[in-house]
Amino acid sequence: MSKERARRRAEREAEQARQAALRAERQARLARRRRLLERVTAPAAALLPRRPVRIAGQRGIIARRRRTQNGVVAVLFLIVQVIAWLLWSSWAARLGALLLSLLLVPVLVTVVFDRRS
Structure with missing residues (x-):
């Protein structure tokens, strides 16, 4: 043992x-x-x-919705820019598309995502 x-x-x-x-x-x-x-x-x-x-990042359904909307706007803006660069070879047209997009994005965001109405 x-x-x-x-x-x-x-x-x-x-x-x-x-x-x-x-x-x-x-x-x-x-x-x-x-x-x-x-x-x-x-x-x-x-x-x-x-x-x-x-x-600290914002949490909750409103913050999540806002992040999603901002992401959609950014992706659409990039798609418009890529299409403009592919369609037009003129630098003036490309620059015009960029400036027009920069001016129209806030307007479209206000019209489409405005919750006050």
């Missing part, structure tokens, strides 16, 4: 030694990574604030 206990104890100790070696290796790897990151970010540390400034 004592031989069996001794064998199990030896197995437990071997497993604990293996786990300790794995932990030590992991900690060494983490320390190397921290040192490397510190060397890379140290020159910029003087320029950046200590704690990152978090800007």
Whole structure:
């Protein structure tokens, strides 16, 4: 019986030694990574604030709807610009399409997405 206990104890100790070696290796790897990151970010540390400034995004159904609408407007604006660039080779026509789009986007957004009416 004592031989069996001794064998199990030896197995437990071997497993604990293996786990300790794995932990030590992991900690060494983490320390190397921290040192490397510190060397890379140290020159910029003087320029950046200590704690990152978090800007909380708006949440909720109205904010989600507004983000979706802005995305649709941006994609449509880009599609119009790409079509203008593909159709016309004249720089004046392309510039005119850009200026006209920039002037008409706020009007169309107001007409289509206005919730006051």
